[in-house]
Amino acid sequence: MAGWxxxxxxxxxxxxxxxxSEPVPYHLRRWWWCLGGTPAYLxxxxxxxxxxxxxxxxxxxxxAYYSVQRITQEIPFGWFIRSVHxxxxxxxxxxxxxxxMRVYFTGAYRCPRELNWMVGTGLLATTLxxxxxxxxxxxxxxxxxxxxxxxxxxxxxxxxxxxxxxFLRGGTQVGPTTWTRLYVLHIGVLPTLMTILLLLHFTFxxxxxxxxxxxxxEPEGKTYPFFPDHFLTEMAIGVFLMFLLTCLAIIFPARxxxxxxxxxxxxxxxxxxxxxxxxxxxxxxxxTWAVLTLGFLFFVCLLWPFIDAAIRKYWPESELSVYVGxxxxxxxxxxxxxxxxxx
Ligand code: HEM
Numbered sequence: 001m002a003g004w005x006x007x008x009x010x011x012x013x014x015x016x017x018x019x020x021s022e023p024v025p026y027h028l029r030r031w032w033w034c035l036g037g038t039p040a041y042l043x044x045x046x047x048x049x050x051x052x053x054x055x056x057x058x059x060x061x062x063x064a065y066y067s068v069q070r071i072t073q074e075i076p077f078g079w080f081i082r083s084v085h086x087x088x089x090x091x092x093x094x095x096x097x098x099x100x101m102r103v104y105f106t107g108a109y110r111c112p113r114e115l116n117w118m119v120g121t122g123l124l125a126t127t128l129x130x131x132x133x134x135x136x137x138x139x140x141x142x143x144x145x146x147x148x149x150x151x152x153x154x155x156x157x158x159x160x161x162x163x164x165x166x167f168l169r170g171g172t173q174v175g176p177t178t179w180t181r182l183y184v185l186h187i188g189v190l191p192t193l194m195t196i197l198l199l200l201h202f203t204f205x206x207x208x209x210x211x212x213x214x215x216x217x218e219p220e221g222k223t224y225p226f227f228p229d230h231f232l233t234e235m236a237i238g239v240f241l242m243f244l245l246t247c248l249a250i251i252f253p254a255r256x257x258x259x260x261x262x263x264x265x266x267x268x269x270x271x272x273x274x275x276x277x278x279x280x281x282x283x284x285x286x287x288t289w290a291v292l293t294l295g296f297l298f299f300v301c302l303l304w305p306f307i308d309a310a311i312r313k314y315w316p317e318s319e320l321s322v323y324v325g326x327x328x329x330x331x332x333x334x335x336x337x338x339x340x341x342x343x
Contacts, residue, residue, distance in 0.1 A: 025221035049085035059183035065139040083249035114305035116204035133186040146262030276339035
């Protein structure tokens with residue numbers, strides 16, 4: 001059998017050893033430095049639980065709501081799979097943001113990793129849109145009105161707005177076609193986009209290596225092999241994450257609010273927590289200014305490595321990036337907490 005395998009899959013031990021024994025810088029032994037592996041793992045959990053959910057989900061209102069109700073109340077372990085999917089989505093957003101902060105505050109986005117930062121910004125946007133489309137699919141009252149607000153926001157995007165809003169709604173009004181589109185985005189377009197971006201991200205990491213850093217207690221230039229050392233560390237983090245997701249799913253299972261009623265606007269429309277800051281901006285500035293501000297901030301974030309390089313060229317000792325980062329984190333947290341408390 002071994003001979004048959006070697007003949008049909010001509011990869012030898014040497015090639016496997018070479019491919020997997022990439023030396024990893026020693027500082028990646030600390031979890032917060034290799035946080036990027038955590039959202040990657042959570043994405044796999046979401047893909048697996050998501051595929052299981054698609055066996056029962058019906059992407060057309062009002063059956064969408066009834067199918068989620070059936071998954072939660074009747075299908076064996078349906079509530080558990082749904083809860084793990086939901087918690088994994090939330091943790092993925094938290095860990096992507098933490099990973100991005102680690103990359104930002106350690107200056108790991110600088111030359112030659114600018115393009116990888118841009119790929120990362122695409123990953124962040126994809127993760128957030130994943131969350132939005134997933135939350136919308138359940139066809140609760142709040143998720144229905146969330147989609148309505150998002151479509152109205154999209155309409156205010158300069159030039160492409162009308163077209164984008166029509167594309168999202170599948171017509172001039174939010175209706176059954178909207179849910180078919182959200183579904184196609186959620187289970188087809190976004191997973192494909194995420195996979196392509198992740199492959200690009202990992203290729204860049206492999207090409208550049210991880211930004212060097214040395215803690216005072218570490219010898220100069222010390223490394224350890226990717227396999228088995230780093231791989232096993234990531235596996236241990238994976239086991240811990242499964243334990244955490246199981247606990248969260250059991251203690252705080254995913255609930256189901258009242259079904260969407262297009263004729264009754266709820267008193268308080270609330271998106272998921274990761275869009276609280278957007279919602280607060282919208283309340284403060286109105287639709288048009290909120291969309292313009294968010295678009296501007298997105299492009300500043302996307303192009304930040306180049307903006308930062310231009311600033312440092314004329315002001316090499318500048319600590320501006322640190323101040324900008326701190327202001328951004330405080331503003332994001334501030335707006336999120338404000339929206340959570342004020343409602
Ligand atoms: C699904 C989301 C993401 C995944 C799975 C992911 C995965 C990873 C992994 C595994 C690494 C290797 C080092 C580490 O573990 O920290 C890494 C590095 C990196 N990531 Fe991400 N990442 C994601 C999102 C982002 C975002 C949102 C950004 C920034 C906008 C970003 C920018 C970078 C950069 C610049 C590096 C190189 C860091 C260095 O050289 O030290 N990534 N990413």
